[in-house]
Amino acid sequence: ARLRSAEKWIPVGGALPDTVRGNAMLAGDAAGHVMACNGGGIPTAVVCGRIAGETAAAHVRGRCPLGAYDRRWREALGTELQRALTTRRIFDVISAWEPAQEVAMVLTGVQGMRNLMTCRPWYRAGPLA
Secondary structure, eight states: OEEEOSSSEEEOSOOOSOOEETTEEOOGGGGTOSBTTTTBOHHHHHHHHHHHHHHHHHHHTTSSOTTHHHHHHIIIIIHHHHHHHHHHHHHHHHHTSHHHHHHHHHHHHHHHHHHHHTTOOOSSSOSOO
16 A cells, blocks of 8 residues: 655555565665554654664674564564554545544544544554454
8 A cells, every 4th residue: 555645655555574685674665664544754764774774783793684674673663563554454444434434533532533643552452453
């Protein structure tokens, strides 16, 4: 899935399953490190770029395989990126039918709607499985 912005496409379909191939690591938009619920990607790109640099430096020093990058960025941001993707998917279903939008807004409440718009958990039971 991609959102059309004023100048380009934003990848909001979730992170790639594998962000390391050979001697290359992907970060930012190239890796799908985008908050799917709002299209934000600069903070996630900065965090993942730093993790990529640290992993590359450790790899050159023989301290870890390059593939460790995948695990490291997922530990740092995987939950948040998955939550944003789940939120977007739910919103896509709800927004397709106006009566469902109204029911969702009533059930979610004002604070829940605020949380949805900022990619925070909007439900009380914890993260969706």
